[in-house]
Amino acid sequence: MNMIPNAAKAFIPADYKSAVKPVWCPGCGDHSVLISFQRALAELALPPEQVAIISGIGCSSRIPAYTNCYGFHGVHGRSLALASGLKVARPDLTVLVASGDGDGFSIGGNHFLHACRRNIDLTYVVMDNRIYGMTKGQPSPTTEPDWDTAIAPGGTGLSPFHPLVIALASGANFIARGFSGDIGGCAKLIVDAVRTPGFSFVQILSPCVTFRDDQQKSWKNLVHAAIVPETDDPSRAARRLMTDDGFNTGVLYRGHRKPYQPIPLAHSAPSHLESEFAI
Amino acid sequence: MTDSLQSNEPPKLNSVGEFFAQALAIEVEATERYSLLADQMEVHNNKEIAAIFRKMALIEAEHRNEIARRAGDALVAGRPASFSWTGPDGPEAIDCESVHYLMTPRRALTLARFNEERAVKYFEAIAAAAINPQIATFAAEMAADERNHVIWVDQWLDQLAPDEAGWDDDPDPPVHSE
């Protein structure tokens, strides 16, 4: 959560748009998530040069190219490692991280646990389409066990990963869920996530219309605002998230953990760093 | 997400300035959404639909400029609110998830028509609920503008042949990795 030096200046979502046209399939939920990012940044009145958007690999991870903030399209599954380093070194920047269910929970699963545990002041947005979209539709950790396709005949039969439960158990300070079709709602969640100090995790259900068109049709009707208000009590949140139907949206947990931010080194000149490595 | 014509409750507007800020925000969003959809279709080489969405964006941009002119000094300070809707999306913005890379002109224009009709209903509801007579007059004017857009889209639709079955058949479809 950064102080906003020039909050008086008004921004509009278009101020965060880059000249690069998205290559996502028309109808992909990620288009809407991009608009939510832009609206959230406008609402936060953050100058683009004070924001960094870091990602891994996947369709969802293409987001940084489509904004004119600082960005880093990193290595598959390593977005949180990159973002943690950046935030620790440059606490003045607002750092958002964009990922997918494959990038974030499969290859990047271990980084996810420890990013929650460290509680660095980051906003982690995972566009969950329960599939590896970019590599043509393999099942991901959040895929339903009975999703039957040519690549997993009869379904994987594997129990899905519960990202929100795992985030809570690992120490995330803010946990929310949105649906890409609710652009305004997701923008508000991102605003809230950025404003809450510490590690904020926002799962956005974002349909892949090319490989999982079946789910796009139903998600629209399945999502619903959580009927109980947000809680700061981890045990209540745990009970709620364990019994969650996967379609409750809104802020589901907001804790009070102090973010991890090491004191910057007094001597940070390159020569000093070199001396640290001297044998 | 916007299946219903009434998905956006009209907001409580306290002044003519607030009304114009809201109206301007709707038109800004509509312009941006049509441009975004035109970009998507260009990237996927559906040039015919890209041209339709580009034209709709141009019409919305003209409407946006016209509202700014009508508002004059009444417009509240600052730029329009970026997301003050009570519904999930702006009352005149096509749902991003309702488009398809092979969509036909008829499908694109049917979406546009639905959208313009939502805008008519939205402004009619503001006019009906307004206590301030000036807001009621301006909202009725806006509803009339949007009704003209509906008529114009209808005329365009009348010139089109019906869609053939299988319009979304792709001879080289994206396939799951085997």
Ligand SMILES: Cc1ncc(C[n+]2csc(CCOP(=O)(O)OP(=O)(O)O)c2C)c(N)n1
């Ligand atoms: C080290 C490495 N392993 C595998 C890949 C192949 N790969 C690219 S994207 C991807 C999965 C992306 O899935 P997700 O994060 O859910 O993104 P989506 O495309 O669904 O948005 C994989 C396995 C890679 N790029 N690098």
Ligand code: SF4
């Ligand atoms: S393959 Fe799926 S996730 Fe990737 S851009 Fe297309 S619809 Fe979106």
Ligand SMILES: [Mg+2]
């Ligand atoms: Mg995915």
